[in-house]
Amino acid sequence: MIRGALLGIIWMTYCVCASFQQETTFVYNGFDQGDLSIHLQESAKILPKKDILQLTNATTTQMGRAFFEQPIVFKPSEPVSFSTHFVCALVRVGEVRGHGMAFFVSHSTDFKDAEPTRYFGLFNPSGSASTRVLAVELDIAKASDVQDINDNHVGIDVNSPKSLVAAPASYFSDKEGRKIGIELVSGEPIQVWVDYVGTRLNVSLAPLGNQKPSRPLLSSKSINLTEIVQGRRMFVGFSGSTGSSVVNQYVLGWSFSKSLASLQKIDISRLPKVPHPSIKNNYLSRVLDVLLGLLAFLVLGLVFWAYMYRRNLYAEFSSEDVERVLKVGLLCTNLAPDARPSMEQVVQYINGNVAMPEVWPDSPGIGVLTPMVFSPSQHSLPSLSLCSSSYNNSMFITHTVFHGSGR
Numbered sequence: 001m002i003r004g005a006l007l008g009i010i011w012m013t014y015c016v017c018a019s020f021q022q023e024t025t026f027v028y029n030g031f032d033q034g035d036l037s038i039h040l041q042e043s044a045k046i047l048p049k050k051d052i053l054q055l056t057n058a059t060t061t062q063m064g065r066a067f068f069e070q071p072i073v074f075k076p077s078e079p080v081s082f083s084t085h086f087v088c089a090l091v092r093v094g095e096v097r098g099h100g101m102a103f104f105v106s107h108s109t110d111f112k113d114a115e116p117t118r119y120f121g122l123f124n125p126s127g128s129a130s131t132r133v134l135a136v137e138l139d140i141a142k143a144s145d146v147q148d149i150n151d152n153h154v155g156i157d158v159n160s161p162k163s164l165v166a167a168p169a170s171y172f173s174d175k176e177g178r179k180i181g182i183e184l185v186s187g188e189p190i191q192v193w194v195d196y197v198g199t200r201l202n203v204s205l206a207p208l209g210n211q212k213p214s215r216p217l218l219s220s221k222s223i224n225l226t227e228i229v230q231g232r233r234m235f236v237g238f239s240g241s242t243g244s245s246v247v248n249q250y251v252l253g254w255s256f257s258k259s260l261a262s263l264q265k266i267d268i269s270r271l272p273k274v275p276h277p278s279i280k281n282n283y284l285s286r287v288l289d290v291l292l293g294l295l296a297f298l299v300l301g302l303v304f305w306a307y308m309y310r311r312n313l314y315a316e317f318s319s320e321d322v323e324r325v326l327k328v329g330l331l332c333t334n335l336a337p338d339a340r341p342s343m344e345q346v347v348q349y350i351n352g353n354v355a356m357p358e359v360w361p362d363s364p365g366i367g368v369l370t371p372m373v374f375s376p377s378q379h380s381l382p383s384l385s386l387c388s389s390s391y392n393n394s395m396f397i398t399h400t401v402f403h404g405s406g407r
């Protein structure tokens with residue numbers, strides 16, 4: 001009985017030790033919302049259903065931190081070293097770009113003095129932050145007061161956002177044998193490797209799908225991690241911040257170990273997809289632009305049509321005018337030259353100063369092809385008056401008796 005209990009205790013101790021051992025080597029192929037091994041601070045959260053770690057939530061002057069719950073502890077006999085590989089993405093929110101993010105190693109999880117913006121939620125302007133930190137920053141804003149080299153760089157920071165070493169974001173392509181620039185805030189997943197052995201800290205990055213470059217982007221040989229964190233116990237994680245402009249900072253996958261040899265591979269195929277609200281927004285705004293354009297076109301067209309319509313109303317000839325002009329036309333095309341009005345008469349007819357002689361389809365010279373000679377006196381007035389009755393409009397379709405002669 002006692003033996004059994006002892007065995008049980010030994011077995012349990014073994015399990016706890018084994019799990020503790022395991023916890024210094026871990027890999028996340030995406031993040032589970034219910035996973036308590038990731039401790040979240042401030043605006044950091046694991047997006048439900050997306051399995052993605054988001055550091056800041058696209059609101060201004062935020063900071064968000066996420067770190068592995070358990071401290072990484074090195075036994076006195078153990079060399080202090082680590083290797084990490086993570087996949088992150090910085091996604092624009094609209095047109096602006098905010099501040100970047102950092103991988104950090106710290107002596108504590110208490111960042112009460114830390115500030116957002118260019119301080120990454122890890123440091124502060126006076127340098128008085130009580131938390132001692134080693135950070136690898138992915139910086140997308142140029143702040144001259146912290147001597148940033150540009151607005152797209154990677155730097156190694158110790159207790160300050162003024163980097164010990166920094167370089168424009170790029171990677172060495174072994175395939176092409178040259179350096180290739182990387183746009184950090186492209187929204188595309190970026191792989192970052194950080195290796196620390198002895199006092200050497202190396203940082204490499206590459207787009208997703210690339211091998212780890214054979215040459216690091218940054219290499220500093222004077223990093224004493226035990227001195228920085230003042231001990232052999234440390235926390236590891238990520239921090240991001242926003243200022244007046246914002247950016248979405250995502251971590252898709254993360255592998256960490258005390259040594260490169262025991263570092264587990266990230267399963268790229270299992271990584272969550274980067275949410276692209278900005279692209280959606282752009283798409284939406286483009287659609288909206290098109291719709292607005294169409295609307296503007298329609299409104300303009302409507303205004304133009306209304307304008308033309310009103311002008312037409314104002315400029316419209318009365319039916320009498322139209323009739324008069326048509327009649328003058330008919331008179332002028334009379335096959336009998338003598339029957340055609342003179343220019344002076346035309347003007348007078350059109351102006352309405354002089355009453356026009358009435359015409360109808362079978363008036364002499366109208367509607368026939370052979371010229372005919374007649375004298376206006378041959379027309380009897382009654383027929384004219386009959387046709388010029390008040391039903392002017394019907395004049396050309398009404399056949400009245402032709403009283404004239406001349407056929």
Ligand SMILES: *[C@@H]1O[C@H](CO)[C@@H](O)[C@H](O)[C@H]1NC(C)=O
Nearest residue numbers: 042043044056057058059062
């Ligand atoms: C963002 O996070 C902050 C801090 O956690 C919170 O106060 C704020 O309401 C959040 N904003 C949005 C839009 O989720």
Ligand SMILES: *[C@@H]1O[C@H](CO)[C@@H](O)[C@H](O)[C@H]1NC(C)=O
Nearest residue numbers: 195196197200202215216219
């Ligand atoms: C850092 O990079 C240098 C140069 O490529 C290499 O010699 C060294 O082994 C690397 N160290 C680590 C810890 O990866």
Ligand SMILES: *[C@@H]1O[C@H](CO)[C@@H](O)[C@H](O)[C@H]1NC(C)=O
Nearest residue numbers: 198199223224225226227228
């Ligand atoms: C690093 O710093 C610790 C504590 O200050 C010191 O004991 C150790 O010798 C240093 N290591 C190296 C390689 O300088």
